[in-house]
Amino acid sequence: MEPRVADYLALLKPRVMSLVVFTGLVGLVAAPGGIHPVLGLLAILCIAVGAGASGALNMWYDADIDARMTRTMGRPIPSGRLNDREALGFGMALSVGSVIVLGLFVNVLSAALLAFTIAFYVLVYTMWLKRRTVHNIVIGGAAGALPPVIGWAAVTGSVTWEPLLLFAIIFMWTPPHFWALSLFAKGDYERVGVPMLPVVAGPRETRKQILIYSLLVTPLAVLPAALGMAGWLYGAFAVASGVWFLYLALRVWRGEDMIQPRRLFLFSIFYLFGLFATLLAEKLLGLS
Template sequence: MAMATAHSPSRAPSRWQDYVQLLKPRVMSLVVFTALTGLVCADRPVHPVLAAVAILCIAVGAGASGALNMWYDADIDAKMRRTRGRPVPAGRVQGADALALGVVLSLFSVMLMGMALNWFAAGLLAFTILFYAVIYTMWLKRSTAQNIVIGGLAGALPPVIGWAAATGSAPLNAWLLCAIIFFWTPPHFWALSLYTSEDYAKAGVPMMPVVAGAASTRRQILMYSLLVIPICIAPAFTGLGGAAYLAVSGLGGLVFILLAWRLFRSHAGEAGGQRNTDGLYDVRAGAKDARNLFAFSILYLALIFATLLAEHLMGAKPLELLSL
């Protein structure tokens, strides 16, 4: 019996669940949540049906990006333990089918957004899909260790799209929500890559721990953490967030920085020259600290966006003395 290889997976029957998996539903849920926050924070009355259509379009656009990503990345996904069970490398969905699904959903989401809401929001949605599928997936991911830094823009734009869907514009506060996610992404994703770097090295993906080593990655995680927390607190000073937001973002930010500092300090034992065969520091050192930061980073982002969402839904007043 012929054995399936990473480059020519055996054909297995497709199930509807495989096509749902192509859309990266966990990523989609975060996109929907941040987009909804942007739409609500715009404080502009939107008909519930139109609001639902806007969120649907953003969700479908995110799913389209995921399908295009899985189509193009099938070769490297097959080499990594974390991703080799995905539908395309596992042979449950043909690459051409994933590509077709991504293209159709992209066109559907952008056109529906434009016709139902406004073409400015539709244009932002189209740009986001294009940026993730082409700029990040096809270029940045395979060519530079800054792939996550630059490519993070795609994941940061949904709240701006939600805001634009409600108002037809994107003011400073909308871009502040974008900045929070943009600068949150490197410490979040690099923490993950610290304990999955063997997979990335095997697939030839130049993630930061693979290219620069674990010690440098931890140092950059700490630097980005020190940068992102003031940005996360900033909405309390622009009239976007209230007292609850200031408390959640501030206290949570302290925990975030503490975890980043512990991760940074976890490489102290490497000073004695414990290196792997590639001459880079052993990425397994401090894996628990990396996992803790990765997990908390998700919780922190969810908490600050949930607080903003709750404050605006309840009509809480911003901090007048702090508003710019």
């Protein structure tokens, strides 16, 4: 079976990549000073390609378990549309290319951060943590939280507390988001031996941990407004959406069905997107 362009695009995990690229864009726009539009566009493109490369290498390494999970068996490698070598070569080429281009045309710090992000996701999360520890999502979430830091560094050539706060918000958001997914995908993870929290500690403990992390991330998300990094619009959204996030997390904790985890999982995507979209809107409108 001849691979198609769509198969290579699927390797990039476009849905995951889109959120990563968006948070990177917000970090770039929120940074003080400015960057030439062409260089800014190039930086975002490199972040996108680097994120896609991480996804491709993740699919290459996880092809064996993807083939046995209902949620992933239709991916290009398990379905036979691409082979291992094609996926590995594609991912490596994109990884190296995105880092080199970012370093040559933007700055070395942003390129180093992008290289670290790719390496952390592939080597630390995919190859080491994912199949060995229940803390895979908690620690591995650092990779998905770094794009706004990369965007900020692309503009300023430095890393200050502001992008680190954005990093912390995504980092703390990741566990309740993915643990909600793992509750209704528990059978898949159990079948392939991936030690996700519901498999190792059980659904009851997972529901409790979702609530704990939700109690941590929602006040953290208000800090950009409280510390002057964002304005009233962001603050109002962070408070209102945070209250609803906590309500859904409480429903997950108190319930036994799979409806509430699905609702929290879907809302968590809107929640993170909304936080960064509001911050972006404020910057573009000059409200903060």
